[in-house]
Amino acid sequence: MIQNFLRPPHGAAEWAADAVRVLALLSVVAAFVWWEPTDAGVLALVFPGVVLPRFVGVHPLFDIGYGVVLLVAAWSNVFDLYTRIWWWDIAVHLVATGVVAVLAFLLVARLGLVALSPGARVVLCAAFGLAASALWEMVEWLGKTFVSSSIFVTYDDTIGDMAVGGVGALGAGVVLAVLSARGSARRPARPSVETKHS
Template identity: 30%
Template sequence: MALWTGRWFTGFFTALIIIVTFLPVLLERRFRIHIPPELQLLAIGFVFASLFLGEVRDYYTRFWWWDIALHTSSGVLLGILGFLLVHIMNETERIEVHMKPGFVAFFAFLFALGVGALWEIFEFTMDTLFGMNMQKPMLGDPSGLTDTMWDLIVDALGALAISLLGWHYLRNPQQASFLERWIGTFVERNPRFFRK
């Protein structure tokens, strides 16, 4: 309907939401990786909240805390992704790497923070080259620097929380929090990555 009525921005983001929503299913089929339903729902909820509610429904300007909440949750999601990536490398027999739990957690933290920094570079590039308003400058700071720094800070806090939970999981696999249960489900459903 958005494309039919000429609302190109809304149509583009709606199409992007639909495509991203199907990514977990496509990854599962293409690479035979089972992604726990809880993680799929979190990712889909994040995409919906950031693209549809944030950009299309303008929640970024309607609610001052919307960008902060989404960057915190992106730090959490990217921390989980980084943790699972290095955990797979650490456990698979095809790669001769044996990292300590502290390094696995540190990598997950840096992975999430690195992707968050790349996103901020993307926002800056889009604003500079195409005149978009992705950095959402705050009052008293038209440059967007304050927004960028707060985005990176809350990315780091979300990533730190997941890194600490992942480190705790590797040190005490018998005690399960929600993250440990998700990681355990991922390991159980994808045994080919974790054969020693």
């Protein structure tokens, strides 16, 4: 995977995906200079996640979308959109957990650790999404407990976020399975090789 990370970008989409990564790094600096240290901390947590697709070697369009979704999720915290718009938290958890689950699946698939059947894609994406949701809620709790009491954490919000994230991950798994099945159907079958016995 290090070869994927070190490989120069080819084509406009790969350059755009790398531009999103640069934007993520600049976002950390901007939040630290003009906003609160906790805002910079949230963006700093997102930055490694935006870099990870470069290692995995995902399709550049997914790479761009994934990075933009994570940046929107982080900047929504800076601009307090989660409390200003009642449905924003639901929408972001739904979409962000979905793309994170897909990336997690692609990572373990690249490592050869999982089965690639359509059913496995759906189940594993859902599991990865629920795990990521639980981890994020723990990070929020740690932030509220040890960093700033202004971080919004309640039982109902935590459970709701995890449930919505699970639904988003399940949906993303279904989309991944459908796209994979279509891609397999379009590929020409390999010609069979007859072996001759002497």
